[in-house]
Amino acid sequence: MAGKIPDLEVEARAGTGKGAARAARRNDMVPGIVYGGGEDPQPIQIPFNVLLKRLKAGRFMSTLQNMKIEGQEDFRVICRNVQRDLVKDLPTHIDFMRLRRTSKINLFIHVDVVGEDVSPGLKKGGTLTLVRPEVELMVTAGDIPESITIDVSEAEVGDSITISSVKLPEGAVPTIDRDFVIATLSAPSSLKSAGDDEDETEETEVLEAPAIVGDEAES
Incomplete structure (x- = not known):
């Protein structure tokens, strides 16, 4: 904690x-x-x-x-x-x-992030979002971690960091029985906007095509 x-x-x-x-x-x-x-x-x-x-x-x-x-x-x-x-x-x-030192309890543990300065996805302008700034773990009362760490040094745009990629302290176990997402690295907003514009252009072309065919058929 x-x-x-x-x-x-x-x-x-x-x-x-x-x-x-x-x-x-x-x-x-x-x-x-x-x-x-x-x-x-x-x-x-x-x-x-x-x-x-x-x-x-x-x-x-x-x-x-x-x-x-x-x-x-x-x-x-x-x-x-x-x-x-x-x-x-x-x-x-x-x-x-x-609690005794050997008691098992559920606590929310803070998430630290390392590798942001070298992450290829972040260097390309990607955005790191902490989906879970804290993660609930079952821990031993006498050995409670101050935090857990996720490493994004190799993360690319579109990657997700899940609990399975995190090295947990000895004896600590997630309370959620699935491989849940802790953080995501999404595309830059400028890249998203460009993609949206392309989608709109393609949609306009598709909508206009039937009208042209219809005019030619009438003539």
Whole structure:
């Protein structure tokens, strides 16, 4: 994943049950629980505004987090469920799963591009389009790559770079079970325009031909 794992500061929550959860919400906190990893469940609470901002940023449930609780060692978690108010659609409770280093998880990994300076297709004026700036992979929690790399140094106009051409980190597997496209190298816009003009000329000639034949037949 691109960059370091983001920190998520939460507070340990005293007590469980509906009463404790209501008390947390009255204090503008969202109650939650952390489970798994061979540890006892840990009741927590997170400031409402902090959680809402993270949720709006996108992909919260597929982003590894470094959870920080005062008085405890940091540990890695991933969100597994967000309960929401049925009317307001705002978070009311959140579940996290604690991860061991050997845990397998699905994450979106950033795509880097190399070889643009020598690509023959780009030198001809072609346009490189990243269809997938990020690719979802199943990875090991203790060995998460910052990115994967595609090489376009030999790419020509019209080529596509697919996941099968990418050397993935050891233990990483795509979550999509097919050879999907990551990037394409399309023709220059000027070349496309010239091709369009040729098509229009050919079409005009085809349309005019029957009219000429018809006039000669009448005469």
